[in-house]
Amino acid sequence: MxxxxxxxxxxxxxxxxxxxxxxVFALAMGYIALRISSAARNVGMPHLWEVFILKNVVLxxxxxxxxxxxxxxxxxxxxxxxMTKKRFKLTLHLPLGENRILFLMLGFGVICLLTLFxxxxxxxxxxxxxxxxxxxxxxxxxxxxxxxxxxxATYLLTAxxxxxxxxxxxxxxxxxxxxLVSLFMIQGVPGSYVYMLPFLYGVLVLLAIYPKISIKHFKxxxx
Amino acid sequence: xxxxxLYIGLSIFLLSWIIPSLVQLTLDSSSxxxxxxxxxxxxxxxxxxxxxxxxxxxxxxxxxxxxxEFDRVLPMFYxxxxxxxxxLPDSIQGVPVDLHSIARNNFFFWYxxxxxxxxxxxxxxxxxSCSGKVDLENPSDMFRxxxxxxxxxxxxxxxxxxxxxxxQQALQRAGFTAPAQWVAGIPTSQKAYDEGYFVLDSQGxxxxxxxxxxxxxxxxxxxxxxxxxxxxxxxxxENKSLYGFLFDxxxxxxxxxxxxxxxxxxxxxxDPDKDRVSIMANMFFWTVVKESADGEYTYALKNExxxxxxxxxxxxxxxxxxKTLPYLFPFTVNFQDSTNSYxxxxxxxxxxxxxxxxxxxxxxTFVLYRKEKSYGKYLASIxxxxxxxxxxxxxxxxxxxxx
Amino acid sequence: xxxxxxxxxxxHYYGEKLIYExxxxxxxxxxxxxxxxxxxxxKTTIINILNGYLKPRSGECYLLGENMNHLxxxxxxxxxxxxxxxVQHTYFTIEQIEKYYRAFFPNWNRDAFYGLMEKLKVxxxxxxxxxxxxxxxxxxxxxxxAQDPELLILDDFSMGLDPGYRRLFVEYLRDFASSGNKTIxxxxxxxxxxxxxxxxxxxxxxxxxxxHKPTREIMENFHRFRFSLADGQTPVQHExxxxxxxNNGQWEVYSFESLEHVRQILESGxxxxxxxxxxxxxxxxxxxxxxxxx
Numbered sequence: 001m002x003x004x005x006x007x008x009x010x011x012x013x014x015x016x017x018x019x020x021x022x023x024v025f026a027l028a029m030g031y032i033a034l035r036i037s038s039a040a041r042n043v044g045m046p047h048l049w050e051v052f053i054l055k056n057v058v059l060x061x062x063x064x065x066x067x068x069x070x071x072x073x074x075x076x077x078x079x080x081x082x083m084t085k086k087r088f089k090l091t092l093h094l095p096l097g098e099n100r101i102l103f104l105m106l107g108f109g110v111i112c113l114l115t116l117f118x119x120x121x122x123x124x125x126x127x128x129x130x131x132x133x134x135x136x137x138x139x140x141x142x143x144x145x146x147x148x149x150x151x152x153a154t155y156l157l158t159a160x161x162x163x164x165x166x167x168x169x170x171x172x173x174x175x176x177x178x179x180l181v182s183l184f185m186i187q188g189v190p191g192s193y194v195y196m197l198p199f200l201y202g203v204l205v206l207l208a209i210y211p212k213i214s215i216k217h218f219k220x221x222x223x
Numbered sequence: 224x225x226x227x228x229l230y231i232g233l234s235i236f237l238l239s240w241i242i243p244s245l246v247q248l249t250l251d252s253s254s255x256x257x258x259x260x261x262x263x264x265x266x267x268x269x270x271x272x273x274x275x276x277x278x279x280x281x282x283x284x285x286x287x288x289x290x291x292e293f294d295r296v297l298p299m300f301y302x303x304x305x306x307x308x309x310x311l312p313d314s315i316q317g318v319p320v321d322l323h324s325i326a327r328n329n330f331f332f333w334y335x336x337x338x339x340x341x342x343x344x345x346x347x348x349x350x351x352s353c354s355g356k357v358d359l360e361n362p363s364d365m366f367r368x369x370x371x372x373x374x375x376x377x378x379x380x381x382x383x384x385x386x387x388x389x390x391q392q393a394l395q396r397a398g399f400t401a402p403a404q405w406v407a408g409i410p411t412s413q414k415a416y417d418e419g420y421f422v423l424d425s426q427g428x429x430x431x432x433x434x435x436x437x438x439x440x441x442x443x444x445x446x447x448x449x450x451x452x453x454x455x456x457x458x459x460x461e462n463k464s465l466y467g468f469l470f471d472x473x474x475x476x477x478x479x480x481x482x483x484x485x486x487x488x489x490x491x492x493x494d495p496d497k498d499r500v501s502i503m504a505n506m507f508f509w510t511v512v513k514e515s516a517d518g519e520y521t522y523a524l525k526n527e528x529x530x531x532x533x534x535x536x537x538x539x540x541x542x543x544x545x546k547t548l549p550y551l552f553p554f555t556v557n558f559q560d561s562t563n564s565y566x567x568x569x570x571x572x573x574x575x576x577x578x579x580x581x582x583x584x585x586x587x588t589f590v591l592y593r594k595e596k597s598y599g600k601y602l603a604s605i606x607x608x609x610x611x612x613x614x615x616x617x618x619x620x621x622x623x624x625x626x
Numbered sequence: 627x628x629x630x631x632x633x634x635x636x637x638h639y640y641g642e643k644l645i646y647e648x649x650x651x652x653x654x655x656x657x658x659x660x661x662x663x664x665x666x667x668x669k670t671t672i673i674n675i676l677n678g679y680l681k682p683r684s685g686e687c688y689l690l691g692e693n694m695n696h697l698x699x700x701x702x703x704x705x706x707x708x709x710x711x712x713v714q715h716t717y718f719t720i721e722q723i724e725k726y727y728r729a730f731f732p733n734w735n736r737d738a739f740y741g742l743m744e745k746l747k748v749x750x751x752x753x754x755x756x757x758x759x760x761x762x763x764x765x766x767x768x769x770x771x772a773q774d775p776e777l778l779i780l781d782d783f784s785m786g787l788d789p790g791y792r793r794l795f796v797e798y799l800r801d802f803a804s805s806g807n808k809t810i811x812x813x814x815x816x817x818x819x820x821x822x823x824x825x826x827x828x829x830x831x832x833x834x835x836x837x838h839k840p841t842r843e844i845m846e847n848f849h850r851f852r853f854s855l856a857d858g859q860t861p862v863q864h865e866x867x868x869x870x871x872x873n874n875g876q877w878e879v880y881s882f883e884s885l886e887h888v889r890q891i892l893e894s895g896x897x898x899x900x901x902x903x904x905x906x907x908x909x910x911x912x913x914x915x916x917x918x919x920x
Contacts, residue, residue, distance in 0.1 A: 005729030095703035191342030195567040221680030
């Protein structure tokens with residue numbers, strides 16, 4: 001009941017932005033799909049297969065920053081309203097444990113992003129699988145997976161940075177964040193991230209608990 | 224506090240990556256080994272010395288050659304230039320030569336560990352090997368071969384069941400045992416001729432698979448009976464004398480001859496995961512170069528029997544970076560290296576000479592933390608002592624330890 | 627009596643600036659305590675410390691017996707908190723915010739909230755964003771009444787309110803306080819109307835607590851004394867005389883002492899004070915008498 005109410009608040013804050021992001025992702029996916037179908041008409045499917053399979057071309061790479069941006073936007077829409085006029089005090093004052101409040105809020109954002117990414121990328125790859133073999137779909141998936149994980153990372157980083165009340169610390173967190181984000185974005189052939197994934201998941205777990213440091217600072221009234 | 228330690232850990236990890244890589248950018252200069260080729264005229268290695276910004280052809284005795292002389296001492300390499308000057312000798316090593324016979328028998332093979340350690344999309348075009356035409360034609364399908372072979376039509380994305388079944392039967396007749404470990408071939412129509420693919424099955428059998436006149440051709444090369452094949456790199460060379468090069472699991476390099484799939488040993492002690500190999504072959508000698516961490520090994524092998532006739536070793540020169548690194552950083556983190564295409568963290572160290580700087584940084588930490596009364600002061604100092612710059616920046620700027 | 631709020635030895639600095647040293651106070655159950663002080667004396671700081679949103683240099687606070695840094699959800703449910711500036715989640719509409727908070731509090735009194743909203747002439751699906759400051763304060767107040775907490779903590783509730791809203795607020799709070807064992811801890815820098823509400827008065831000055839007394843005691847015993855002195859003479863300095871000041875040719879001084887006692891003190895300096903007059907004070911005047919005008 002209380003959990004639901006807290007999620008209701010997050011929903012009211014973010015619903016229009018979430019809708020907008022769905023629209024942007026749908027447009028982006030539509031654009032890539034359109035490019036593929038127009039290329040298929042112009043140069044023929046066999047040539048596309050060659051380009052995708054033998055030249056390792058992954059067209060989704062063109063929108064690789066989209067999940068990253070989605071994470072930042074989600075973080076901002078969710079946490080900037082909490083920090084304006086220190087409204088977060090109201091949220092922390094709710095009769096819920098602090099950890100529960102934090103993880104419900106972060107969980108909400110993560111689930112929204114997960115839904116966004118699953119629907120858009122999942123839909124796109126499902127469509128791709130009708131014209132291309134599963135190896136291509138798998139290669140594209142393995143290419144976009146780090147980019148998608150990057151979206152979660154930027155979301156958690158944004159939350160961490162916004163919740164941090166000390167300005168200098170915010171800057172330091174942003175430096176760490178930049179370095180981390182670049183780890184999700186190293187250019188490589190499809191599949192090159194396969195051994196990196198456990199590390200990236202680990203980073204996400206760390207990032208999910210770092211906001212606790214910010215909340216501790218917030219509660220101590222550090223400036 | 225526990226979370227803060229996790230934060231400090233990650234920060235040190237990231238800084239141990241970014242700071243050394245920035246320093247490396249300022250210090251690193253690539254040191255390359257001189258180009259070396261075995262001369263069929265004077266029967267010794269000749270090389271191009273680029274010391275002191277002037278390019279000079281030399282032989283092992285130190286004799287210097289002018290450009291024109293150098294072309295003539297390495298006729299098998301510079302034969303086009305010589306042919307243009309009408310200076311190509313009629314015979315070398317007692318064998319009559321001309322532009323075409325030299326060109327036909329020359330080939331190059333370049334190998335770097337990344338060639339082996341790179342993920343690929345496991346779909347391949349099967350060319351018609353006996354099309355009777357000059358140019359190879361791109362097929363309308365691609366095949367996958369893991370548990371079984373399947374040809375997928377590119378226009379419809381549908382499996383061609385009949386063709387797949389024909390090849391599957393041929394594979395089974397040749398003794399193929401699923402699943403295939405890998406498939407190696409040259410998946411482009413831009414090649415002189417087609418010899419299809421080589422497939423390593425789960426039992427270590429190396430099978431040759433191609434399509435001739437629309438029919439499957441599958442043959443066990445039997446190479447798997449004498450060696451444990453590790454990886455293979457097919458070649459298309461003009462004289463068609465070999466199918467390609469392969470490594471076994473004991474770090475030996477072979478070539479697979481087109482003469483009854485004979486396996487010919489080229490070089491021992493080559494680690495395909497670490498060493499680079501280059502082969503410059505001509506009708507008399509192969510100049511084989513193995514570049515490993517300790518230096519560059521160059522061998523001259525006789526073309527007909529791979530007998531070693533000469534060898535040369537140049538120790539690796541330490542770059543400015545290699546020399547400085549141990550004094551600056553106790554350890555470094557990298558996410559990519561030259562031996563494979565995979566991204567993942569690699570930690571190198573531990574470099575004890577860095578303790579000189581670390582101790583200074585530790586004292587500095589102590590000064591910066593002098594007002595702190597808690598145990599944070601000692602923890603911060605210990606962190607700096609063992610992690611150097613990365614730890615210092617972390618505990619003194621990014622994450623001050625307070626009680 | 628049961629202590630609802632207990633603060634022990636609170637010392638706090640902002641940087642090098644001392645806010646208070648060894649501040650101690652308690653609030654008993656059922657009382658309305660007003661923490662009064664000029665701007666910048668650390669009223670909001672106390673509220674933040676009480677709720678665990680600021681770590682003091684030293685000292686501890688207990689709310690309903692629990693340490694401020696580790697309030698359990700059950701205790702938080704019993705405390706209603708009004709932040710400075712009536713801060714609320716303004717992206718909600720009236721309906722949404724009621725639905726939101728309803729879930730958290732077992733004693734939720736829906737009618738209390740909507741009763742107050744009816745007076746506002748706003749429609750239920752109006753966004754709080756689009757309301758005036760006074761309307762927003764009513765929403766914040768309505769939510770607190772609906773929550774029906776045992777302890778109400780109000781930070782500068784009168785800020786930005788016009789007199790009508792302020793009076794309305796005070797009346798609602800008085801009704802609330804008298805409805806049961808409710809404790810209210812409030813801060814204000816506007817003293818007007820406050821005597822209608824607060825039982826106990828804590829007055830903060832820069833760096834220290836001036837007095838902590840029942841309001842009635844201040845109202846009954848704290849007086850302004852006016853008198854004349856010959857030119858060039860000044861009244862004697864004494865610890866029971868507050869803020870002596872010359873105004874329109876007459877001296878004014880404030881004291882808790884009786885007329886006779888004040889006369890004795892003033893005349894102990896040798897001067898004769900024939901026209902000493904004692905005047906009763908409003909709480910606001912008393913506040914100025916205690917803290918001075920500047």
